[in-house]
Amino acid sequence: MADPYDILGVGRDATEQEIKSAYRKLAKQLHPDRNKDNPKAAEKFSDITKAYDMLSDKTQRGRYDRGEIDLEGNPTNPFGGMGGGGGFGGGRRGGPGAGYSEGFRGAGGEEVDLGDLFEGLFGGGRAGPMGGGGPRSGMGGGFGRSAPPPRKGADIAYRLRVPFVDAARLIEQRITLQDGKTIDLKLPAGVESGTQMRLRGKGEAGPGGSGDALVTIEIDRHPHFERDGDRVRLDLPITLSEALRGGKVRVPTVDGPVMLTIKPGTSGGTTMRLAGKGFSRKGGGRGDQLVTIQIVLPDDIAPLEKALEGWTDGANPRADLGA
Known part of the structure; x- marks a missing residue:
């Protein structure tokens, strides 16, 4: 995984101003509008934008320096929390990405509810006199318990990076889902970084139907706007x-x-x-x-100095400042 400091060509002790200056210098050189015949320039421009987004955010920079996340913002130990995670869709040509679904998974990828498992083994009810199962009767199904409804599949989280100009103009973005299928996503009016879009039925399959895809929008910075x-x-x-x-x-x-x-x-x-x-x-x-x-x-201000030789501006533009 590339290092954001190396991408921008700054040291790890670089100040915010040094990071900003390095980004602006590279952005001017690599902006796609100036390199229409060089597809690699667009990739490098995306890389420096990611690096700048990371290092210009004090919280994210600190987490990266501590080794908690990588350049994409992903946890370096994605299984540490056993919770939901994030996958990544590309921009217009997004790549596949999948999140870690909530819950505990068996070897086959199905979600397992440990509570239901133990209740199925031991009856799911309080013991009656002499260790019996109480007043419930029947065989199987937890001694008379009705079976729970089938569960839907897990949701999958994606993060979609959108170019600044595309977000302003609401240009459709192509995203590739975990199953390899691509869809064109219409951006909502007022879209901003952090906007979350839900794609019904585009998550993991399950006995009760498929879960959803949750797409979080990240709008890229622009070198001028x-x-x-x-x-x-x-x-x-x-x-x-x-x-x-x-x-x-x-x-x-x-x-x-x-x-x-x-x-x-x-x-x-x-x-x-x-x-x-x-x-x-x-x-x-x-x-x-x-x-x-x-x-x-x-x-070269020499011609200007010569043209203004002997002339002095007598105005005081700082008068309102009391200076």
Whole structure:
């Protein structure tokens, strides 16, 4: 199993800022939009995203460092708790995964209720006088006890990683179940990390019918977009000349690039709104995309210094701060 520190190229004592910087650098290099002819880049992009998700979460990072979980978030000792567990479905091409079902299993995989077993052997009732079985009569079935209804099969847990843009646009995701069958899963409006979907009858088979598949959604991070409720936030770098003179610039959105008009004299930190370019809402419609302007100076500032020679800006932009 790959190590998240090695994937991001940082040491185990790396700070949160060092981890974030390493992720952003790699994300820019490996983003699928920049490597459409290189399928391996998409795999590496997924790996660095998983590694960043792990190390940017203090709780998960601590559990990983202690050896309690692996990169996927699975317990390194899955049988330690004898409880339910999680399998994994892929993204659009998800791989098979199966969870550990609750209960005790026999060699054939069937769920065994130890209480029913002992009651069947010893009658299931309190002893009467002289050690008899009490007033119940009859042979078999626990001395007159009616047989319990047949049990359904166990539920199976899956975790499905969904790309950020797919989640915003509610693009169907393909998941492969334990039996090898694939289904296209429709994401619900307002989907977020932790959303759980129940697929009836897609669990393990049992005498009383099949159990269910429980799919927990995990939305991947994006190198540029950030989710804020039903809104999407983006820091948009523009040049000093674009800020001074204004004009139209291309802005990425989850639906594809759009043109945004920059007014002359726009200051850094100005936030602009693109209506309906966010996440879907449970009640209908979509949120907005908020674009915050970031003015970027040129690498070579000598021509700028020469052009501004002898000029000083007399304004005090910190006046409201009392500075």
